[in-house]
Amino acid sequence: MRYEKGRKDASRGRIMEVATQRFRSDGIAASGLASIMSDAGLTNGAFYPHFPSKAALVRECVAAALEGQSGQIAGVLASGGLETAIDAYLSAQHRDNPGTGCASAALLPEIA
Template identity: 80%
Template sequence: MRYEKGRKDASRGRILEVAAERFRKNGIAASGLATIMGDAGLTNGAFYPHFQSKAALVRETVAAALEDQSDEIRQALASGGLAMAIDTYLSAAHRDNPGKGCASAALLAEIAREPPETRQLYTERLLTQVHQVSVELPPQTPDPEGVAFAIFATLIGTLQLARAVEGTELSDRILAAGKAAARALIEQS
């Protein structure tokens, strides 16, 4: 049976989209291929023409999620600078939608356990994002890359804490404290 042109690419894209959301929402280990394929509207057997393994799917999913995040950082920086990027990242909307949110905040512990190829890809994408932020810092900043790393650590840790606690009031306080800490890093640079 012949399929229309582009169907394989569309199926691959759908698998990546579903996997990205599942991984960020439920974690890599908790997201089985059967569930991902079912959510994508495909059979388990349709997985291997697209990806050699789950590790390959994870690598491509992380790469795509970090590319999307770099685009979001670029847009936030262009529209409102670092303050806008911080406010957008540490928003209640971002906190409440992990499936569509930051791959780092959702997956860092699991990425650390992935094969070296995935960790290398993550490193490259992270360095791109750090550079995006470092060039926005005040020109007198003595170590812009170091400050950018500190900002990322503050944002990611804050989001993880805000998602982990029980109760919106406490979670909102954590987000506010993280915003203040990130801004202080910029002001002190």
């Protein structure tokens, strides 16, 4: 059964969103495709039309997370300056939520 492009794009986005959060909070090695797909509300078989492998998913998630991080930093610096950026980075909210926190701190040690 063929689906319209918008639906496929939405599914791919959901996989990336869930995977990125899971990779940040649990680690890449500890994040299985079955749990990522289940959390995304999709079957395991729906993974491969979007990504050829878990490694490909990791590459895309890390790239998107780092790009998003760069944009967030630029936005905070533009609106509140360096002190505001540092305060936000060192906040308890940021520290206690690795799934949505610093992509570099959460992902780079495991892929370095």
